[in-house]
Amino acid sequence: MSLSNLFILLLLLIPVFSVSAKTSVKVLIVPGHDDGSWGTEFLGVKEADMNVKLALMLYDRLKQDKNFEVFITRDWNGYKKEFADYFQNNEEVILQFIKNSKEKFDDKIRNGEVEEFENVYHNDASDGMVLKLYGINKWADENNIGAVIHIHFNDYPRTKTHQRGKYKGFAVYIPEESLKNSKASSPLGFFVFNSLFKNYYISDYKKESGGVVPDQSLIALGANNTLNTRSVLIEYGYIYERIFSTYYKREAQMKRMAKQTYEGIKKYFDYLAQKPHKIGA
Numbered sequence: 001m002s003l004s005n006l007f008i009l010l011l012l013l014i015p016v017f018s019v020s021a022k023t024s025v026k027v028l029i030v031p032g033h034d035d036g037s038w039g040t041e042f043l044g045v046k047e048a049d050m051n052v053k054l055a056l057m058l059y060d061r062l063k064q065d066k067n068f069e070v071f072i073t074r075d076w077n078g079y080k081k082e083f084a085d086y087f088q089n090n091e092e093v094i095l096q097f098i099k100n101s102k103e104k105f106d107d108k109i110r111n112g113e114v115e116e117f118e119n120v121y122h123n124d125a126s127d128g129m130v131l132k133l134y135g136i137n138k139w140a141d142e143n144n145i146g147a148v149i150h151i152h153f154n155d156y157p158r159t160k161t162h163q164r165g166k167y168k169g170f171a172v173y174i175p176e177e178s179l180k181n182s183k184a185s186s187p188l189g190f191f192v193f194n195s196l197f198k199n200y201y202i203s204d205y206k207k208e209s210g211g212v213v214p215d216q217s218l219i220a221l222g223a224n225n226t227l228n229t230r231s232v233l234i235e236y237g238y239i240y241e242r243i244f245s246t247y248y249k250r251e252a253q254m255k256r257m258a259k260q261t262y263e264g265i266k267k268y269f270d271y272l273a274q275k276p277h278k279i280g281a
């Protein structure tokens with residue numbers, strides 16, 4: 001082979017090698033609560049089940065898109081084996097992780113580096129759920145997850161729980177700015193918010209009325225600096241709202257919510273890919 005032929009051959013080969021393997025973004029979907037502690041409930045419909053249903057719809061959407069590699073913590077059969085095993089085999093490690101992270105964060109508050117934030121009131125998670133949620137954060141960072149999406153339906157403390165409550169609408173929670181994953185999570189939260197906003201009202205609960213709500217205390221968002229990667233928690237609406245009042249209404253709404261959440265996530269990562277820095281956690 002002559003030198004010029006070799007040169008041509010090399011030229012032909014270059015594009016093959018220079019097309020960088022576009023790596024897909026790993027997305028972890030977390031349907032809020034579980035069968036042991038199912039969040040809120042309205043007329044026999046449990047939040048944990050609504051969360052799974054919507055989460056699986058979102059899972060299917062992301063799975064069809066080769067730009068994403070998608071994971072989910074649980075489905076109708078409970079926790080996926082990978083997560084059930086992880087919680088079981090790492091209990092001590094996770095407890096230590098919680099303890100260390102809390103101590104560090106409390107120090108930051110004490111020495112004035114971090115200001116304690118006035119969060120929207122949320123029910124405290126049970127001990128078992130606390131362990132799982134921190135475990136999910138740890139797992140997400142160990143597995144290079146690019147975004148964690150927490151799925152919830154809302155409620156608030158009220159006495160006549162068989163009657164409809166007074167608030168309606170959706171809200172997207174993002175890590176408050178003192179948390180280390182805040183900068184990366186905020187734009188993702190705004191993209192998802194924008195997409196849902198096309199069809200849904202923002203929550204009319206005063207503290208959620210900004211639509212995108214920063215929070216320092218939600219474990220799902222990386223409380224006590226326990227998460228490096230992006231995380232958003234979506235409250236899709238109040239569980240008692242009329243748009244969810246029958247099986248078919250719920251089904252139709254959830255399909256649309258899943259579609260629009262997917263589009264928000266996709267648009268965010270498309271936007272990120274156009275910027276001259278790398279996608280990833």
Ligand SMILES: [Zn+2]
Binds near residue numbers: 039047
């Ligand atoms: Zn919830």
